[in-house]
Amino acid sequence: MSGAPLIEVKDLGVRLNTSRGPAQAVRGVSFALRRGETLGLVGESGCGKSVTALALMGLLPESAVISGSIRLDDTELVELPDKAYCKLRGNRISMIFQEPMTALNPMHTIGHQVAEPLLRHTGVSAAEARQEAIALLDRVGLPDAAKRIDAYPHQFSGGQRQRITIAMALACQPDVLIADEPTTALDVTIQGQILDLIAGLVEERGMAMILISHDLGVIAENVARMMVMYGGTVVESGETNAVFTRMGHPYTQGLFRARPRLGARKGTRLKTIAGTVPELADLPAGCSFADRCAIVEQRCRVALPAVVDVGASHGVRCIRTDVSMAAGDVGA
Amino acid sequence: MSVFFLRRILTLVATLFAASLIIFLVLDALPGNAAQMLMGADASPDAVHALTVKLGLDQPLAVRYLLWIKGMAVGDLGNSYVYGTPVSGLIAERLVLTIPLAIMSMLITVTLALAAGIYTAANHNKLGDVGVMSLTQIGIALPNFWFAILLILLFSVKLQLLSAGGFAGWDDGIWPGIRSLLLPAISLAVVQAAILARVTRSAVLEVLREDFVRTARAKGLGKREVLWRHVLRNAIIPVMTVMGLQFANLLAGTIVIENVFYLPGLGRLIFQSIANRDLIVVRNCVMLLAAMVVIVNFVVDVLYAFIDPRIKVANL
Numbered sequence: 001m002s003g004a005p006l007i008e009v010k011d012l013g014v015r016l017n018t019s020r021g022p023a024q025a026v027r028g029v030s031f032a033l034r035r036g037e038t039l040g041l042v043g044e045s046g047c048g049k050s051v052t053a054l055a056l057m058g059l060l061p062e063s064a065v066i067s068g069s070i071r072l073d074d075t076e077l078v079e080l081p082d083k084a085y086c087k088l089r090g091n092r093i094s095m096i097f098q099e100p101m102t103a104l105n106p107m108h109t110i111g112h113q114v115a116e117p118l119l120r121h122t123g124v125s126a127a128e129a130r131q132e133a134i135a136l137l138d139r140v141g142l143p144d145a146a147k148r149i150d151a152y153p154h155q156f157s158g159g160q161r162q163r164i165t166i167a168m169a170l171a172c173q174p175d176v177l178i179a180d181e182p183t184t185a186l187d188v189t190i191q192g193q194i195l196d197l198i199a200g201l202v203e204e205r206g207m208a209m210i211l212i213s214h215d216l217g218v219i220a221e222n223v224a225r226m227m228v229m230y231g232g233t234v235v236e237s238g239e240t241n242a243v244f245t246r247m248g249h250p251y252t253q254g255l256f257r258a259r260p261r262l263g264a265r266k267g268t269r270l271k272t273i274a275g276t277v278p279e280l281a282d283l284p285a286g287c288s289f290a291d292r293c294a295i296v297e298q299r300c301r302v303a304l305p306a307v308v309d310v311g312a313s314h315g316v317r318c319i320r321t322d323v324s325m326a327a328g329d330v331g332a
Numbered sequence: 333m334s335v336f337f338l339r340r341i342l343t344l345v346a347t348l349f350a351a352s353l354i355i356f357l358v359l360d361a362l363p364g365n366a367a368q369m370l371m372g373a374d375a376s377p378d379a380v381h382a383l384t385v386k387l388g389l390d391q392p393l394a395v396r397y398l399l400w401i402k403g404m405a406v407g408d409l410g411n412s413y414v415y416g417t418p419v420s421g422l423i424a425e426r427l428v429l430t431i432p433l434a435i436m437s438m439l440i441t442v443t444l445a446l447a448a449g450i451y452t453a454a455n456h457n458k459l460g461d462v463g464v465m466s467l468t469q470i471g472i473a474l475p476n477f478w479f480a481i482l483l484i485l486l487f488s489v490k491l492q493l494l495s496a497g498g499f500a501g502w503d504d505g506i507w508p509g510i511r512s513l514l515l516p517a518i519s520l521a522v523v524q525a526a527i528l529a530r531v532t533r534s535a536v537l538e539v540l541r542e543d544f545v546r547t548a549r550a551k552g553l554g555k556r557e558v559l560w561r562h563v564l565r566n567a568i569i570p571v572m573t574v575m576g577l578q579f580a581n582l583l584a585g586t587i588v589i590e591n592v593f594y595l596p597g598l599g600r601l602i603f604q605s606i607a608n609r610d611l612i613v614v615r616n617c618v619m620l621l622a623a624m625v626v627i628v629n630f631v632v633d634v635l636y637a638f639i640d641p642r643i644k645v646a647n648l
Contacts, residue, residue, distance in 0.1 A: 059549055082554065090551035097550075102543035106642060107565045117551040152641040168551065 005032035006073065006208050007056075007093075007176050013067040014051050014060065014232075016280075023280035025051040027232045027304070029068075033208040035175065040223035040240065041212045042255070046277050048232040049212045053178045056210070057095050058085040072176070091121040094169035096198075098181040100161035104153035110137070110164050111149035117171040136167040140197060159190035163197070170201060177202065180212045195222055216259055220244055228252045231278055231288025233304065238314030248308075248316030250324050251289045287318070295323050336637055344630045351622040352404075356397050359615050365389070366413050369609040387413060400615070414610045422601065422613060423620060429499055430586055430597040433513050433520075437582055440521035441528060442575065448525070449532020449571075454559060456537060465533070471526025476585055480519035480592045487515060497594035516593045520585045524578045531574045535567040542566070569636060576632035580625040 014026040026048040033039055041049040054060050056070060058077060070077040072093065077085070097103045104113060114136055115129035124132065130149070137145035140163040153161055162182060169177060179198055183191035199222055202209045211223050219226050220240060227237040228249065236249040247253045254273040275292035284290055286301035293300070300319060307315040310325065318324060367383040368375070384390050388399070403409055409419035448468065452461040488496035494515055500508035539545065540563055548558045587599035598617060605613040637643045 057550055059546060086552045086554050088552070089549065090553075095550045097543060097547060099543050103547045105544040105548065105562050105566070107640065108562075116548075116553070120552050154642050165547070168547070 003034065004073075006035050008032040008071045009056070009069070010071075011068040012052065012055060012070065014048070014055050015065040015067075016051070016061070017063045018281055020279065020281040024283065025232050025280050026055065029227075029229075029234055031227065031234075031237070033176070033210070035208055036203075036206045038202065038209045038211065038223040038225070040219035040226035041210060041229060042214065042216060042219045042226060043229035044214060044255075044277055046280065047229040048280075049229050050180055051232075052229075053095065053180050053210065053212055056176075056178060057089060057093065058082070059089075087121070090117040090169070090174070091172045092174055093176040093178070094172070094174040095178040095180065096162075096165055096169045096182045099185050100158050100165055101185065103165050104161055106153055109150045109152055110156070113153075114164065114167050114171060117168065121172045132171070133167070136171055137164065139201075140164070140167045140170075141193075142167070158186055159194065162186060162190075162194055166194075166198065166201070170205070173205060175207060176210070177207045178210045178212070181214070182211075183218065184214070191218075198222075216256060228255070231283055232280060233288060233317060234307075235289065235317045236315065237307075238311065242311055242314045246311065246314070246325065248310045248314070248321050248325050249289075249318050250293045250295060250320075253324065254292075295320050336643070337634065340630060340633050344626060347626050348623060351626065352401065352619055353397070355615055355618050355622065356400065359611050359618075360393060360396075362611070366609050366611055370413055404616075404619070409616045410612050412605075412610055412613050414605075414608045414613075419613050419616050423598065423617060426596060426598040426601045428502065429513070429595055430590070430599065432509065433517055433586060433590075433595070433597060434579075434582055436510070436513055436517035437520040437524075438575075438579065440517055441524040441578065441582075444521065444525035445528030445532055446571075448529035450536060450559070450564070452529070452533045453536035453540065454555075456540075461533075465530070468526040468529045471522050472530075474523055474526075476519050476523055477588050477592050479522055480515065480589055483515045483519055484593075497592075499595050499597075513595075516589045516595060519592075520582055520589055524582060528571065528574055528578065532567070532571050535570045536563055539563045539566045565639060569640060572632050572635060572639075576629040579628045583621050583624060 009032070010030050012026055012029040013024065016023050016025045029048075029052055031039060041052065043049050051060065055064075055066055056077070058080065060066065066078050068078065072088065075088075077088075104110070111130060111133050114133040115126070118124055118129040118132055119126065134146050134149055137149065142148065142160060142163050148155075153164070156164065162185075166182075177198075182198060183194050186194060195218065198209070198211075201207070209223070211219070213219055223240055225238065226240045226243055227234045228243070228251065229235065230251045236243060236247070236252045243252065244256075247256060251273070254271075257271040258273060260270055273292055278284065278288055278291065284301060286299075286303055287293070287296075287305050290296045290300045297320065305317050305319045307317050308319070308321050310316050310321055316324075365380070365384070367380050367387060367389060371380055371383060388396065391399075400410075407420065409423075411417060412419055412422055415422065448464050452464045455461045484496045487494045495512055498512060500512045502509045536559075540559075545558055545562060548562045549555070553561070583599075586597060587603055589595075590597040590599040591603060598620070602614060602617045605611075605617065
């Protein structure tokens with residue numbers, strides 16, 4: 001777990017053209033991952049976590065303006081021509097998507113779809129690719145893989161389809177795996193199985209993984225490091241344990257309080273964060289959380305706060321950590 | 333698959349029966365007695381009556397209908413009131429022209445429409461898209477007989493490349509025949525192609541927004557490969573549906589276009605038979621057109637099941 005980072009993102013910015021005008025969907029996101037490391041991205045819908053993932057894959061719409069740097073080993077990915085990017089996608093960097101029901105092409109057999117990246121990136125024959133596809137489907141726990149390889153996506157359940165997309169993403173033994181809400185669309189009973197499968201594969205193959213979720217529980221159990229995103233910026237980042245023990249940002253604290261809990265007295269209302277997520281098209285000038293923050297001050301609204309180190313590699317983008325962290329103990 | 337197939341065949345047969353009944357009743361309700369028309373206004377009532385009996389027009393409606401159906405089943409469509417020759421022969425010698433015309437025109441339609449539709453969808457909102465879509469807008473607004481006259485003015489009168497009308501037949505090989513059908517086929521195809529191009533474009537654009545397109549890109553496929561391997565097969569179903577419906581328009585269009593180009597085809601036969609009150613010819617020709625439309629749409633339905641693996645299961 002040492003040496004140069006596998007993937008290094010520096011000051012990533014993404015500007016999207018939306019129907020409401022240009023929007024800065026991502027600002028100043030930086031992180032680095034070495035082989036075998038895992039990183040979680042957590043936040044509400046529209047916080048920029050999926051846009052960050054698509055930026056890494058080079059799959060943002062053509063109208064998107066990307067700034068900063070994304071390096072995979074020594075290759076700069078920002079502004080990389082699509083032809084060169086195609087050689088990396090599905091080969092060195094892969095992605096699992098949120099919706100297994102629609103992520104597979106209904107017209108092609110699953111065997112064809114799992115074999116496709118192999119045929120594309122490795123020099124194997126069609127017969128070898130088919131054998132490899134069966135082995136992959138076996139590995140991701142699809143029952144009767146050899147028999148069902150010529151079946152179509154509509155003949156599988158949601159959980160099985162997600163296993164198929166995982167097999168597809170892993171076909172070429174990628175170095176980096178991005179999982180964007182891989183279990184959100186699945187039944188609760190299946191969620192754990194799929195996450196365990198992904199965790200097992202990440203460990204077995206020594207991949208770096210970026211796991212995106214809105215679910216703090218999923219993040220807590222599956223990644224070593226995490227970043228909390230809000231309004232396109234990373235508001236808090238650090239070792240998962242450190243962040244969960246000492247939450248520094250008022251938003252992280254609010255997110256944590258808002259989770260439902262077993263054992264709470266019946267009729268207890270869930271705590272929510274007051275207000276709504278700001279529109280990316282008109283973000284406030286200062287801290288993007290200012291309008292919903294309980295301890296906001298005038299100076300919070302002046303400029304985007306800098307990241308404050310509150311522990312070993314634990315950073316919080318807040319100028320009032322003295323107050324927020326003194327209030328401390330938000331858990332329980 | 334077999335259940336799907338069987339159900340479609342039953343629907344096909346039922347539709348054909350319904351069509352035959354409607355055609356028979358409508359033509360029977362027309363005013364004017366065929367025997368009177370044939371013999372002229374001055375003919376003696378006895379002679380008219382004799383001819384009526386000879387043509388079988390004195391029999392009850394139901395009997396005449398059943399005789400017609402029975403005749404179609406054994407391939408005997410009766411004799412033309414005007415020419416006195418078998419209707420089946422008259423139709424057969426016209427189909428030699430109209431079927432190649434319809435096929436040529438459909439091929440031109442599909443080629444133009446798919447090329448334009450896929451090109452514009454792949455270049456969505458770019459200059460080429462806007463340009464080609466404006467052309468299709470004009471194409472939709474063109475009346476085909478007027479466009480046919482423009483084509484004659486350009487290719488026959490000005491450039492003297494193709495003949496302005498008439499049919500060379502197939503006796504001297506296939507090229508003279510195809511040359512004489514080229515302008516009519518293009519005139520018929522242009523409007524249809526314009527409509528189908530727009531359908532193709534919107535079908536492809538819709539599929540391009542699907543999640544599996546992004547999955548395919550995430551595997552490392554280029555935009556063009558995704559279009560050919562993943563998008564088109566999903567987009568082709570609505571396109572085929574419209575193609576099936578357009579085939580009916582195309583057959584109706586031949587009646588006008590064959591008159592513009594003096595082509596002795598089925599359309600012209602229908603036109604002349606209506607003018608002559610040769611209702612037995614009209615009835616059989618219209619039935620044939622109806623059957624062609626129904627069968628083409630049946631074939632389209634069956635093709636769905638070959639293209640989309642979900643359809644078989646949904647219908648079992």
